[in-house]
Amino acid sequence: MASELKVYNRFDELTLHVRLSLDNVPELQTIDGTPEMRAAIASLRGTDFDRMVLKGKELQRLTANWGSPGYLNVLARYFVMNFGWRTTIVETEKPSTAVLLTASGNSAPPVYYGVSPERPAAYTMLMRVNINKDSPDFQPTATDLLIASKKAPKAASANVFSIA
Amino acid sequence: MDLADALLPISEADIESAYLAAPRLGIDDAKTTFSFQLLEKTADGTKVVCQILFHTDTGEAILEKELERWLCDNKRLLGRSGRSRVACRVKFYVRRNLRGQGFAYYISMKEEELFRRWGAKEIHTTAMDDGRWAWTRPRFGYSIPVAEFQLLQQRYIEWQRETLAAAIIKASTMTEFPREFLLSAVGSVTLFKSL
Numbered sequence: 637m638a639s640e641l642k643v644y645n646r647f648d649e650l651t652l653h654v655r656l657s658l659d660n661v662p663e664l665q666t667i668d669g670t671p672e673m674r675a676a677i678a679s680l681r682g683t684d685f686d687r688m689v690l691k692g693k694e695l696q697r698l699t700a701n702w703g704s705p706g707y708l709n710v711l712a713r714y715f716v717m718n719f720g721w722r723t724t725i726v727e728t729e730k731p732s733t734a735v736l737l738t739a740s741g742n743s744a745p746p747v748y749y750g751v752s753p754e755r756p757a758a759y760t761m762l763m764r765v766n767i768n769k770d771s772p773d774f775q776p777t778a779t780d781l782l783i784a785s786k787k788a789p790k791a792a793s794a795n796v797f798s799i800a
Numbered sequence: 801m802d803l804a805d806a807l808l809p810i811s812e813a814d815i816e817s818a819y820l821a822a823p824r825l826g827i828d829d830a831k832t833t834f835s836f837q838l839l840e841k842t843a844d845g846t847k848v849v850c851q852i853l854f855h856t857d858t859g860e861a862i863l864e865k866e867l868e869r870w871l872c873d874n875k876r877l878l879g880r881s882g883r884s885r886v887a888c889r890v891k892f893y894v895r896r897n898l899r900g901q902g903f904a905y906y907i908s909m910k911e912e913e914l915f916r917r918w919g920a921k922e923i924h925t926t927a928m929d930d931g932r933w934a935w936t937r938p939r940f941g942y943s944i945p946v947a948e949f950q951l952l953q954q955r956y957i958e959w960q961r962e963t964l965a966a967a968i969i970k971a972s973t974m975t976e977f978p979r980e981f982l983l984s985a986v987g988s989v990t991l992f993k994s995l
Contacts, residue, residue, distance in 0.1 A: 645958050672954035672970075679947035686843075686876055687948075688926040690988045695890070695926060699843065718987040719955050 641708045643673065643715055644722040651721070652677065654708070655728075662703025685710055689717045803838045806848050806873065810918050812836065818914040819852050819867075819907070827862055831855035835866075844886070845874025862903070864893035869911070877922050878945045878992035887915035889925035899930075908940060916995050927989040932982040935991055936974055942991035944974050952977065952986065959985045 643652040700710035712723035821827035854862035875886035
């Protein structure tokens with residue numbers, strides 16, 4: 637199973653072309669790219685992707701497990717949202733299973749996640765995020781919310797600090 | 801696990817004391833409110849969400865939204881490999897008429913001491929809006945993760961071409977990105993600080 641990602645800059649020039657193979661050990665091969673993009677891909681290799689980006693006025697969290705089938709989709713989305721680049725993805729064998737889940741709620745950054753068919757539990761957990769719309773973040777189960785305490789304004793304090 | 805366990809070796813009282821504000825800005829500590837949530841088994845491990853609101857003595861809010869911080873006990877580090885305790889600065893919007901008076905710097909330094917005491921190995925934040933310039937200033941001590949810095953280098957080269965710069969310069973450090981570039985060509989900037 638493999639997929640390829642191409643990234644184009646504002647001048648529609650190809651700046652990155654990578655291929656992700658998922659046969660046994662995930663392999664991200666750079667086929668073409670500028671020195672900066674090649675270096676960036678080399679730095680990303682082997683680590684899960686986890687970034688917050690601005691969508692409208694809300695933060696959106698983009699995450700993907702390293703080498704998961706949806707990894708390139710998340711990476712592409714990050715390039716588009718944060719840098720305004722154009723991307724194309726070609727599935728060379730099987731279609732990607734990446735899904736977009738948008739959790740609503742003021743403080744809840746929606747989660748975009750590359751879901752692996754080998755990790756059905758991850759898919760279940762993410763679906764629950766979508767259901768629990770008041771969650772301030774990803775929660776595997778609604779019952780894991782243990783404490784939500786609001787405090788009344790504090791009593792007047794004698795402590796005084798000056799501005800640094 | 802309860803909230804007190806998740807906060808060890810600090811306590812709710814330590815957090816509240818860290819956010820006692822600067823009277824010079826007219827902040828009334830008696831009107832400061834705190835909210836804590838404990839979330840277990842998140843993608844970042846056990847997570848404490850702290851939300852704080854500051855007010856003047858006339859009841860006027862100091863921030864546009866509540867200040868929000870996460871204390872995550874198992875989050876991926878950005879400055880090195882592995883996972884550990886990480887403090888995330890999620891929201892901090894000082895009202896425009898109160899900016900530039902030292903409040904952000906004052907709070908940042910106070911809470912950094914708190915994060916260190918809690919055992920955080922890094923502080924993470926995502927700089928947006930004016931923060932793309934403000935939080936990348938050296939005095940706050942942040943760095944950009946290596947891969948993201950290289951992507952910014954690429955974007956900066958394009959931006960110079962778009963703006964018909966006389967010469968194309970490759971930035972070698974975060975501080976070489978000009979204000980105009982950060983505020984116009986990048987949506988947000990991921991930052992971390994090792995403690």
